[in-house]
Amino acid sequence: MxxxxxxxxxxxxxxxxxxxxxxxxxSDVSFNLKAGEVHALLGENGAGKSTLVKTIYGLxxxxxxxxxxxxxxxxxxxxxxxxxAGIAMVFQHFSLFEALDVAENVALGMENPPPLRDLAQRxxxxxxxxxxxxxxxxxVGDLSAGERQRVEIIRCLLQYPKVLIMDEPTSVxxxxxxxxxxxxxxxxxxxxxAILYISHKLEEIRALCDDATVLRLGKVVGTCDPRxxxxxxxxxxxxxxxxxxxxxxxxxxxxxxxKINGLSVSSPTEFGSALKDITLDIRGGVVxxxxxxxGNGQDELLGALSGEIRAPKGQIFHGADDIGHxxxxxxxxxxxxxxPEERMGHAAAPDMSLTENAALTxxxxxxxxxxxxxxxxxxxxxxEEIIERFDVRTPGAxxxxxxxxxxxxxxxVIGREILQDPQILIVNQPTWGVDxxxxxxxxxxxLDLAAKGAAVIVISQDLDELMxxxxxxxxxNEGRLTKPRPARGLTVDEIGLMLGGxxxxxxxxxx
Amino acid sequence: MIALEKRPQPSQMWSLASPxxxxxxxxxxxxxxxxxxxxDPLEALxxxxxxxxxxxxxxxxxxxLLIKGAPLxxxxxxxxxxxxxGIWNIGAEGQYIIGxxxxxxxxxxxxxxxxxxxxxxxMVIAGALGGCAWAMIPGLLKVKFKTNEILVxxxxxxxxxxLLASMALGAMRNPEGQGFPGSRNMAQMxxxxxxxxxxxxxxxxxxxxxxSVIFAYVxxxxxxLGFQIKLAGQAPxxxxxxxxxxxxxxxxCLGTSGALAGMAGMFEISGPSxxxxxxxxxxxxxxxxxxxxxxxxxxIGILLAAGxxxxxxxxxxxxxxxxxxxxxxxxxxxxxxxxxxxxxxxxTNYRVRFGQRSAx
Numbered sequence: 058m059x060x061x062x063x064x065x066x067x068x069x070x071x072x073x074x075x076x077x078x079x080x081x082x083x084s085d086v087s088f089n090l091k092a093g094e095v096h097a098l099l100g101e102n103g104a105g106k107s108t109l110v111k112t113i114y115g116l117x118x119x120x121x122x123x124x125x126x127x128x129x130x131x132x133x134x135x136x137x138x139x140x141x142a143g144i145a146m147v148f149q150h151f152s153l154f155e156a157l158d159v160a161e162n163v164a165l166g167m168e169n170p171p172p173l174r175d176l177a178q179r180x181x182x183x184x185x186x187x188x189x190x191x192x193x194x195x196x197v198g199d200l201s202a203g204e205r206q207r208v209e210i211i212r213c214l215l216q217y218p219k220v221l222i223m224d225e226p227t228s229v230x231x232x233x234x235x236x237x238x239x240x241x242x243x244x245x246x247x248x249x250x251a252i253l254y255i256s257h258k259l260e261e262i263r264a265l266c267d268d269a270t271v272l273r274l275g276k277v278v279g280t281c282d283p284r285x286x287x288x289x290x291x292x293x294x295x296x297x298x299x300x301x302x303x304x305x306x307x308x309x310x311x312x313x314x315x316k317i318n319g320l321s322v323s324s325p326t327e328f329g330s331a332l333k334d335i336t337l338d339i340r341g342g343v344v345x346x347x348x349x350x351x352g353n354g355q356d357e358l359l360g361a362l363s364g365e366i367r368a369p370k371g372q373i374f375h376g377a378d379d380i381g382h383x384x385x386x387x388x389x390x391x392x393x394x395x396x397p398e399e400r401m402g403h404a405a406a407p408d409m410s411l412t413e414n415a416a417l418t419x420x421x422x423x424x425x426x427x428x429x430x431x432x433x434x435x436x437x438x439x440x441e442e443i444i445e446r447f448d449v450r451t452p453g454a455x456x457x458x459x460x461x462x463x464x465x466x467x468x469x470v471i472g473r474e475i476l477q478d479p480q481i482l483i484v485n486q487p488t489w490g491v492d493x494x495x496x497x498x499x500x501x502x503x504l505d506l507a508a509k510g511a512a513v514i515v516i517s518q519d520l521d522e523l524m525x526x527x528x529x530x531x532x533x534n535e536g537r538l539t540k541p542r543p544a545r546g547l548t549v550d551e552i553g554l555m556l557g558g559x560x561x562x563x564x565x566x567x568x
Numbered sequence: 569m570i571a572l573e574k575r576p577q578p579s580q581m582w583s584l585a586s587p588x589x590x591x592x593x594x595x596x597x598x599x600x601x602x603x604x605x606x607x608d609p610l611e612a613l614x615x616x617x618x619x620x621x622x623x624x625x626x627x628x629x630x631x632x633l634l635i636k637g638a639p640l641x642x643x644x645x646x647x648x649x650x651x652x653x654g655i656w657n658i659g660a661e662g663q664y665i666i667g668x669x670x671x672x673x674x675x676x677x678x679x680x681x682x683x684x685x686x687x688x689x690x691m692v693i694a695g696a697l698g699g700c701a702w703a704m705i706p707g708l709l710k711v712k713f714k715t716n717e718i719l720v721x722x723x724x725x726x727x728x729x730x731l732l733a734s735m736a737l738g739a740m741r742n743p744e745g746q747g748f749p750g751s752r753n754m755a756q757m758x759x760x761x762x763x764x765x766x767x768x769x770x771x772x773x774x775x776x777x778x779x780s781v782i783f784a785y786v787x788x789x790x791x792x793l794g795f796q797i798k799l800a801g802q803a804p805x806x807x808x809x810x811x812x813x814x815x816x817x818x819x820x821c822l823g824t825s826g827a828l829a830g831m832a833g834m835f836e837i838s839g840p841s842x843x844x845x846x847x848x849x850x851x852x853x854x855x856x857x858x859x860x861x862x863x864x865x866x867x868i869g870i871l872l873a874a875g876x877x878x879x880x881x882x883x884x885x886x887x888x889x890x891x892x893x894x895x896x897x898x899x900x901x902x903x904x905x906x907x908x909x910x911x912x913x914x915x916t917n918y919r920v921r922f923g924q925r926s927a928x
Binding site: 363364365384385386387389395397399402403404405406407408409413416417418420426429430431433456457459460 | 576577578790791792793795798799802803805806807808809810811813
């Protein structure tokens with residue numbers, strides 16, 4: 058029992074139901090949120106968590122059901138009304154202007170902003186009170202993801218909320234930053250704020266939350282006290298069955314397939330990170346996990362390896378050949394395949410059919426062309442093979458990519474690369490937004506590929522995922538890559554230091 | 569409350585139906601326009617759409633349909649490739665002029681040779697190369713210096729027009745023309761004419777137009793290059809990931825559309841027009857933009873759209889001469905066609921929902 062928690066419900070949800078054409082997002086959802094508790098909301102993608110919090114925040118109007126806040130009926134017509142009533146929300150995707158400074162960004166989110174100088178003073182006070190160091194005069198474009206999140210949190214705290222909703226807040230943070238965030242949240246809780254915490258990281262929920270409600274297919278399927286429920290038990294409540302954990306045999310590391318030697322390239326986008334002096338041996342049979350907070354060069358690293366970003370001479374070798382100048386299709390010919398993070402518009406063309414999307418990367422290795430002419434029958438067969446082997450839920454290969462859910466499209470994209478039998482596969486955020494069972498299937502497929510002797514590079518922000526499947530682990534920080542270390546036996550502190558940019562890891566380890 | 573809701577995928581039905589609905593709406597609004605001008609709307613529409621095809625003088629108007637339609641098809645097919653890839657060549661009119669001048673230069677330089685096997689093929693090649701080279705200017709500038717191809721290609725139209733005027737009055741002027749401002753008549757040269765059967769409206773441009781439709785259809789439906797063109801237009805990052813070379817694509821699209829526009833100009837100047845004169849170009853290069861969109865950037869659609877557009881031109885002339893409708897009214901009518909097409913186009917990707925949103 059936490060000091061400030063009372064048994065009085067601050068907020069009650071009664072029978073909330075919301076249906077969209079073809080899907081019931083929330084069905085008769087009821088639970089109570091008490092003042093002074095951190096309440097976890099658990100569920101797979103599509104379980105209805107987002108719809109529920111949007112209802113509370115006034116973005117979605119429920120078809121039926123009621124809410125009360127402090128005992129009074131609560132039905133916000135728009136987010137402004139919800140904010141006025143004391144509801145605040147930190148979204149998973151930040152809504153900040155990169156070219157403005159912190160105080161200006163905060164002011165933009167307020168109904169009646171005070172003069173900027175006073176506001177800067179208040180930001181300083183709040184940030185000190187809650188242990189969230191932040192300089193109000195810094196430009197947001199220069200902040201790390203963790204610092205950007207602090208801007209969003211402080212924006213909320215300035216409203217003195219009764220209920221704070223946090224949607225996947227730790228997905229972009231290093232372990233050390235997570236600790237700081239948790240201290241802040243505990244402090245708020247002790248002051249009597251109710252926190253509704255959405256996450257799929259079960260260990261974090263066990264460490265932070267006092268109560269948990271589990272949603273599946275829009276319905277409440279259970280509640281538990283996360284402090285004495287195992288992560289596996291919670292995962293199985295979410296999935297509604299037993300969870301398949303990827304299996305692997307540790308294969309012996311094979312030959313060096315690709316050598317990266319002092320790779321330095323600038324980013325094609327303005328707020329991207331340039332890659333600085335990356336050196337790496339890529340070995341067959343090895344899964345190399347690359348962790349790091351988003352925006353530290355992940356996209357650029359994938360681009361430089363896939364061929365979208367060309368490298369200067371002498372920096373990327375395949376066997377003995379310098380391949381830094383080769384475009385993506387020539388590299389595919391050598392067996393180097395990749396799956397970028399952004400599915401819509403980068404890994405796949407949203408308005409094109411799955412058949413056409415199969416031709417996007419598959420035409421070389423699957424021999425889908427002859428004399429420059431595409432063999433559409435063969436391409437469709439390839440698309441159907443991906444759909445079948447990777448359990449992509451779609452009526453058929455003729456459907457547009459954008460009609461698939463994010464997780465299904467991700468299965469298609471990963472499947473498309475794996476079925477090309479690559480020698481080296483580079484994937485960025487392979488299970489982002491994919492539900493637990495599909496994520497397990499994707500991870501298993503990556504492990505199977507490595508077991509066949511291929512080199513697999515997994516770039517991810519999900520440390521649990523990286524620890525689960527990696528043989529070696531390296532961290533990317535501001536475009537620099539740490540030396541890979543065996544993943545087994547790495548402690549959370551060591552990983553945190555690697556992610557935080559302590560470059561000379563050997564010393565840190567010994568010290 | 570009317571709301572637009574994005575469809576999970578584009579509607580097949582609407583992508584076919586929207587041009588038809590747009591034509592119907594244009595007729596309705598056009599009828600209103602003609603009525604406001606004090607004409608009998610039904611009679612005006614009959615004059616525009618029926619008279620040229622089935623009226624008393626159809627024997628004269630039907631060949632005109634081929635003559636007006638062929639350059640529109642040739643130019644619009646070229647433009648549609650670029651438009652699909654997100655490369656906006658607005659200067660087909662200039663490429664058309666330069667193609668015509670290049671073809672004419674060959675014909676006039678070799679005059680009075682009678683070796684048709686030599687002169688005419690050379691003219692076709694010169695026309696294509698001339699248009700292609702003119703389109704390569706915005707292409708190379710875009711690739712090298714990232715200039716905007718819309719502005720550059722458009723401005724080059726006016727340069728080409730000045731060049732045309734200079735040629736018509738200077739270098740290409742008929743030395744035996746007693747000061748008449750224009751060149752010798754190439755349509756009357758055995759070796760240079762593009763006419764196959766003048767009274768039927770058949771010239772080599774018509775043949776080339778049909779070939780270009782087939783070429784574009786095969787390219788887009790079957791060839792990797794066509795796939796890359798579509799991919800680059802819909803998802804540029806995915807195209808780069810797929811391995812498309814954007815610079816090569818820009819040069820191919822601009823070069824091809826320039827070559828086709830140049831050929832259209834060359835066939836025109838050695839046939840229906842005949843002479844290099846100061847008012848040789850009549851805006852086919854711009855109308856072709858409308859034709860390309862009206863035809864949904866699809867080769868077969870462009871063929872039909874060019875037919876429809878040619879019909880409104882000819883029908884417009886009929887209505888002007890027999891009913892005294894002002895020429896501007898006909899242009900408004902053609903503009904409405906594009907306007908309605910773009911408006912109805914929304915329905916391909918969105919569906920309309922009637923229903924009240926619950927009060928906020």
